Amino acid sequence: MRRSSMGIRLQTPKLREGAAPVLHSWVKQTPERPAPKERCCPPPKKRAHAHNKIDEPELHISMDTTASSSSPDVDYNMDATISQPDLDGSATLSPSAAVSPSPTGSPSSTPTKVSVATQTSRISVTTSTQTSRTAVTITTQTTTDFAECDHEYTFVRDNSQTLESYKDYVFMIETKLQVVEEKCKQLEKSVNDLTAQVKELQAHKFSPNTYKDDNDAIRFYTGLPSFTTFMALYTYLAPKAMHLQYRRSSSTVQDSKPYQRPGRRKPGPKRKCTLLDEFFLVLVRLKVGLFHKDLAVRFGLSESSVSRIVATWINFLYVEIPALFPFPSQTAIRAAMPVQFSKYPTTRIIIDCTEIFIEAPSAMLAQSQTWSSYKHHNTWKSLVGITPNGLITFVSKLWTGRVSDKAITKDSGLLDKLEAGDNVMADRGFEIADILPQGVTLNIPPFKGSRDALSPSEVQETMDIASVRIHVERAIGRIKNFHILDGVMPITLFPHADQVFTVCAYLTNFSPPLVKND
Structure with a gap:
């Protein structure tokens, strides 16, 4: 009686008559793969290209054998003709060989070897019959015969056998030499002409070295x-x-x-x-x-x-480039003060605004912001400052044409560079006295106001200021000489407008000074 580990009675399984028990396995068995069948395939044929094709030497063997099973004398006469292509494909060599086996009473079971040797290539030929085997080794020598080539600089090898043929060969060589010399002269002339053309083109090439x-x-x-x-x-x-x-x-x-x-x-x-x-x-x-x-x-x-x-x-x-021209100090400005500014010795900077025309933007708000009532056009405006000797030392970013000169001066960053004791010279429209730092004065022409005319002293003061303030107008005129700022600036230049204007402004500093220090 079978019982489990818990003491439960187990029944013995019954099998049907003639049935066999089934054994289960948790490991899956992979059936064996049958061995592949053997295939008999001929080796692939090598395909030679037309331009690399080389004619193999042809072997023509004619053998006349007269033998009798009862005759002890066996005579083999073999004529071998070999056609071996030379370098030009025309040379032919035909050696002959006579083969005689051993004079025994019965056919020889030992192979007979016959060798004909020359210098270069070796071709092995083996013939066999039921009673004997003959191994023939033939070596041929290739004779090269150079054919006449299409190129004019190649020459045919001299194979002349007589004096007349040798004279013809010399005449042919001389003729070819004359042709080659003429060809060399023509090529030399062509090279000289091309060299002259190259030099002429380089001389007219659009590059700084040309000028x-x-x-x-x-x-x-x-x-x-x-x-x-x-x-x-x-x-x-x-x-x-x-x-x-x-x-x-x-x-x-x-x-x-x-x-x-x-x-x-x-x-x-x-x-x-x-x-x-x-x-x-x-x-x-x-x-x-x-x-x-x-x-x-x-x-x-x-x-x-x-x-x-x-x-x-x-x-x-x-x-x-702006890094080459830092904002000069007060001491440096006064040390290089021109004589024309003797009446205004504390002048640190002369400022003025300039505008450049731009293409009208498509957005209505941008059109309104860039419209200049002074120029009656869509413009960008920039604040430019120069030293008394005409060197540009400050260029603000571009602002829309609607912004006032006072607002640009306040937000441009110029006021942060000024020190106590400085004097700023500007046009009459720059009413910036109230925004200047403490200790900085403003020098502008006097206003007429509600009066009918200026006083004689005010007229003289206006003339004196204008005579030195004009240099900032000249500096701005130099900037406008860069013709990329001419006419109307297209919208495509908007992303680089600040950079273009600033670079053009500072490039003018490499020119001679506007005001000479006499």
Whole structure:
């Protein structure tokens, strides 16, 4: 009687008659995979290309065998003809071999070897019968015969056997030499002509090196006074310009790239335009105001590349060039005070606002904010400040044309640079005395007010102030000489308008001073 571990009685299972118990296994057995059938496939045939095809040596063997099973003399006569192509595919060599087996009474069971040896290639031929095996090894020597080639600078090998044929060969060689010499002269002339054309094109290439001896052209294209000044400024900017991250779109770019680290170079193919040409391109865009299409043709670039170069360099110059002209101290200003300002020795800065025309925005609010009642046009306005000797030391950001001069002066950051004892010279419209820092005075022409006319002393004062204040107008006129600011500025330049105006303003400082210190 079977019982479980709990003491429960278990019944013995009964099987049907003739049935066998089933054994269960928790491990799944994988059936064996039948072995693959053996396949008899011929080896693949190698397909030779037409231009690499080499004719194999052909072996023609004709064997005449006369033998008798009862005759002890067996004579084998084998003629072997071998056609071996030479370097030109025409040479043929036909050796002959006679084979005689061992004179025994019965057919020989030992193979008989016959070898005919020459110098170069070896071809092994084996023939067999029921009673004997003959191994024939034949070596052939290839004779090269150079055929006449199509090229004029190749010559045929001399195979002449007689004096007349040798004379013909010499005459052919002399004729070919004359042809080759004429050809060389023509090629030399072509090389000289092409070299002259290249030099002429390089001499007329639109690049700064073309105008290195023409300061007037440099002044016209760049706004800088001479080629020496142009190269000095480029030498200062080049180490930083080598690691520029070129602008791809208006989206924000990363702060730095791996190639911008010291000692690293920018990856990718070499740029078509050198850094010097890129710098020249940007200055031409600012000074002459050429369109991107024109610059692309002149420098052999695409319009998108020109746009990317200009946008990148403008932002780069906006950071670097103003750093060359920091706001001068009060002591430095008074030490270099021109004689014309002897009546106003405490003048620190002369200020004035200027406006540039812009394309009318599509939004009504933007149109209203940029409308200038003074210019009767949509404009941007900027505050410009110069030292008494005419050096531009302050340029504000661009404001909409509706903003007043007083509001721009207050929010531009100029007042934070002034010190007690300074004097600010401005036009009559700058009523900013109430917003100046303590100890800073304002020097503007007197107002007529409700009076009919100014007094004689006020007229003289107005003339004295105007005679020195005119220098700020001259400085602004230099800025307007950069023709990118001519006419109406398109909307496409709006994202870079501040940078363009500031760079143009500070580039004028490389020109000779407006006021000479006599």
